[in-house]
Amino acid sequence: MQPALELEQVTKRYGDFEAVRDLSFQAQPGKILGFLGPNGAGKTSTIRMILGLIAPTSGSVTVLGARDVRQVRDRIGFLPEERGLYRRMTPVSAISFLAGLKGVAPAEGRNRARKMLEEQGLSEAKDRQIRALSKGMAQKVQLLSALAHEPDLVLLDEPFSGLDPVNQQSLEALIKGLAARGATVVFSTHVMQHAERLCDQVVLLAKGRKVFDGTVDQARAAAPRSLIFEGQFDPAALAELPGLGERTVEALDDGVIRVTATLAADAPAQAALIAAFGLGLDIRRFELREPHLHDAFIVLTNTAGGQA
Amino acid sequence: MNRLLKIAFRDYIAYVRTPGFWLSILLMPLGIFVFGGAPLLVSRSEPVANLAVVDFTGQGYVATVGKFLVPASAGQRPVARLVEPPGGPFADPASAAAHLKPYVAGVEKLPGGGELEAAAIIKSGPGGVDIDYWSRNVADRSGEFAIDQAVSQAMRRASLAKDGIAPQALASADSLSPRVTDYSAKVGGRTSQREKVRGFAGVGMGFLLWMVVFTGAGMLLNSVIEEKSSRILEVLLTSASVPQIMGGKILGVACVTATVLGVWLTIGGIALSVTAPSIAADLGSVLLTQGMIAYLALYFVGGYLMFATLYVTVGAFCETTREAQTLLGPMMILLSLPMVFMTQAIAHPDSPVLATLSWVPVFTPFMMAARAASDPPLWQIAGTGALMFATTALELWVAGPAFKSGALSSGRFEIRNFFASLARRTGE
Numbered sequence: 001m002q003p004a005l006e007l008e009q010v011t012k013r014y015g016d017f018e019a020v021r022d023l024s025f026q027a028q029p030g031k032i033l034g035f036l037g038p039n040g041a042g043k044t045s046t047i048r049m050i051l052g053l054i055a056p057t058s059g060s061v062t063v064l065g066a067r068d069v070r071q072v073r074d075r076i077g078f079l080p081e082e083r084g085l086y087r088r089m090t091p092v093s094a095i096s097f098l099a100g101l102k103g104v105a106p107a108e109g110r111n112r113a114r115k116m117l118e119e120q121g122l123s124e125a126k127d128r129q130i131r132a133l134s135k136g137m138a139q140k141v142q143l144l145s146a147l148a149h150e151p152d153l154v155l156l157d158e159p160f161s162g163l164d165p166v167n168q169q170s171l172e173a174l175i176k177g178l179a180a181r182g183a184t185v186v187f188s189t190h191v192m193q194h195a196e197r198l199c200d201q202v203v204l205l206a207k208g209r210k211v212f213d214g215t216v217d218q219a220r221a222a223a224p225r226s227l228i229f230e231g232q233f234d235p236a237a238l239a240e241l242p243g244l245g246e247r248t249v250e251a252l253d254d255g256v257i258r259v260t261a262t263l264a265a266d267a268p269a270q271a272a273l274i275a276a277f278g279l280g281l282d283i284r285r286f287e288l289r290e291p292h293l294h295d296a297f298i299v300l301t302n303t304a305g306g307q308a
Numbered sequence: 309m310n311r312l313l314k315i316a317f318r319d320y321i322a323y324v325r326t327p328g329f330w331l332s333i334l335l336m337p338l339g340i341f342v343f344g345g346a347p348l349l350v351s352r353s354e355p356v357a358n359l360a361v362v363d364f365t366g367q368g369y370v371a372t373v374g375k376f377l378v379p380a381s382a383g384q385r386p387v388a389r390l391v392e393p394p395g396g397p398f399a400d401p402a403s404a405a406a407h408l409k410p411y412v413a414g415v416e417k418l419p420g421g422g423e424l425e426a427a428a429i430i431k432s433g434p435g436g437v438d439i440d441y442w443s444r445n446v447a448d449r450s451g452e453f454a455i456d457q458a459v460s461q462a463m464r465r466a467s468l469a470k471d472g473i474a475p476q477a478l479a480s481a482d483s484l485s486p487r488v489t490d491y492s493a494k495v496g497g498r499t500s501q502r503e504k505v506r507g508f509a510g511v512g513m514g515f516l517l518w519m520v521v522f523t524g525a526g527m528l529l530n531s532v533i534e535e536k537s538s539r540i541l542e543v544l545l546t547s548a549s550v551p552q553i554m555g556g557k558i559l560g561v562a563c564v565t566a567t568v569l570g571v572w573l574t575i576g577g578i579a580l581s582v583t584a585p586s587i588a589a590d591l592g593s594v595l596l597t598q599g600m601i602a603y604l605a606l607y608f609v610g611g612y613l614m615f616a617t618l619y620v621t622v623g624a625f626c627e628t629t630r631e632a633q634t635l636l637g638p639m640m641i642l643l644s645l646p647m648v649f650m651t652q653a654i655a656h657p658d659s660p661v662l663a664t665l666s667w668v669p670v671f672t673p674f675m676m677a678a679r680a681a682s683d684p685p686l687w688q689i690a691g692t693g694a695l696m697f698a699t700t701a702l703e704l705w706v707a708g709p710a711f712k713s714g715a716l717s718s719g720r721f722e723i724r725n726f727f728a729s730l731a732r733r734t735g736e
């Protein structure tokens with residue numbers, strides 16, 4: 001199947017500054033791709049190259065099968081990182097105007113706008129000026145204006161920033177819905193929980209370079225698992241347990257301590273627990289913690305930082 | 309093209325829905341009315357000034373001054389009302405001045421309760437007659453002028469009468485004047501009102517263009533700044549090309565200004581038809597014959613495009629109007645020059661200075677519109693028009709990428725970034 005988006009060895013320089021270096025990845029149709037990285041990693045520059053707003057210094061970008069993004073502009077939806085709409089327009093007119101620029105007929109645009117607003121619980125606000133809406137409502141309207149023309153590729157730059165938890169949840173549902181109807185969704189974020197819940201694929205950037213490209217599970221595997229021991233024992237005794245690496249110790253109440261130790265990738269957690277009991281340690285709580293994407297993010301970006 | 313029209317339509321509707329648009333339409337005719345009627349209103353609302361004249365020459369100048377103060381026709385206001393000097397007669401000019409000064413200063417009231425605004429003391433002097441004129445408002449010289457005229461005429465007549473010339477002969481001589489007929493070498497016959505109207509029409513269009521350029525360009529600037537600061541431009545750039553966005557915005561504001569102008573011109577035309585039908589007929593005839601409309605439209609469109617493109621591009625680099633002023637402040641000073649020269653075009657349309665300025669593209673539309681009455685030669689029209697449109701085309705070519713670069717930039721406006729983006733295009 002032809003990828004919805006393909007970047008091949010893309011580099012972008014601004015004078016002496018290299019914003020993106022040798023970036024290659026693909027996004028498959030109907031999948032959700034999380035574009036992750038710390039601030040200044042090159043996410044926005046990459047999204048702008050995908051949109052054709054800026055040209056890569058070298059490399060190629062293929063969007064929906066086209067090398068020239070202008071040919072498929074009407075099939076792309078885009079939500080910029082910094083939000084804004086015409087303050088004096090109503091949600092219906094703003095959505096239908098932007099959909100109109102993507103080729104949707106005015107009457108159809110207005111119908112779709114009303115329907116989408118209703119689905120998002122904004123039907124009461126549809127005829128109010130945008131300046132009279134709350135920030136969250138206005139952000140939703142802007143998102144809808146990026147989707148009203150039913151794009152095949154949706155690019156969302158930091159879509160969750162500024163949204164309250166309820167609206168974040170609603171946005172997650174919306175993104176899943178887009179993928180379910182066959183659209184490819186690429187969103188940038190530095191909040192890992194959203195990516196962890198939503199993404200079929202994550203691409204991690206650090207200092208303009210790709211440091212990871214794969215599934216969420218594959219990303220998690222880059223970070224070590226941890227074992228947590230709580231009880232009254234000498235933390236030095238844990239050095240004898242199999243598979244344990246770096247340890248941190250915290251003092252809890254009544255002489256109880258908590259030791260968090262990294263666990264080697266191939267080491268079974270049960271072996272460490274059996275060994276601990278074998279040593280007669282007073283273990284009152286034991287937990288195996290699988291790594292989150294957040295842990296993987298830190299490990300991968302730190303590794304990349306060390307390499308750079 | 310479809311996107312361009314959609315952007316233009318949105319911008320047009322957005323402006324038409326603002327109170328400012330309707331205020332512009334309604335306030336301009338009101339402004340013209342106030343501008344034209346204000347001097348009359350001020351003078352009519354002011355009471356006629358009281359003037360006291362004390363004559364120490366014994367030549368009866370008070371009566372002569374009194375005749376000069378009477379208006380020539382029934383509808384006119386008198387310059388001043390002659391009143392009896394309070395506290396007279398006076399022994400000498402010094403005591404008259406000392407006595408009248410408190411009245412003129414407003415410290416003392418006239419016996420009837422009014423105020424004395426001015427006092428003239430006419431006395432003999434080394435050159436014949438001296439007049440000391442005391443007034444409260446030194447800016448208003450109308451009373452002084454009337455007294456000067458009256459006494460001068462009386463002195464001349466007295467002098468001529470002394471040489472034996474009869475008063476009737478004097479009056480007859482004063483009424484003599486030649487009959488002057490204006491002929492125009494260009495017209496090849498008598499100069500008509502139509503020719504004068506033609507001159508004023510050109511200058512009027514020049515001023516109108518100047519006003520349209522700056523109101524329209526200002527609207528464009530604010531609109532683009534708003535879209536830049538709210539990142540709407542970034543979204544538009546993912547849906548339309550730079551020429552479509554710039555063209556749409558320029559066309560939208562052009563339609564707004566055309567609507568406002570259309571209303572103003574219609575109201576002005578109706579008002580002129582009612583108050584001065586012959587001038588209105590001549591104006592219509594001037595505009596509708598000899599390609600005058602096409603001539604003015606050529607420079608109107610070229611001028612608007614040139615400045616609108618500049619303002620749109622500057623706006624794309626700015627988050628606030630204050631930032632835009634950094635660049636446009638000096639530009640405004642430069643563009644105030646046509647205002648000075650356009651007024652000269654009424655009397656001197658073929659002046660070498662104006663002809664030279666017509667070839668400077670930023671001045672071309674204003675200067676050529678103002679020179680319309682002089683029928684500039686075709687080679688000048690073609691040459692200046694071509695240069696103006698070539699400059700506009702070059703500006704559009706350079707401004708396109710600069711606009712995009714500005715729209716995607718963030719942070720404070722830096723003038724060097726603006727020029728660097730222009731230089732990048734020209735260096736390609």
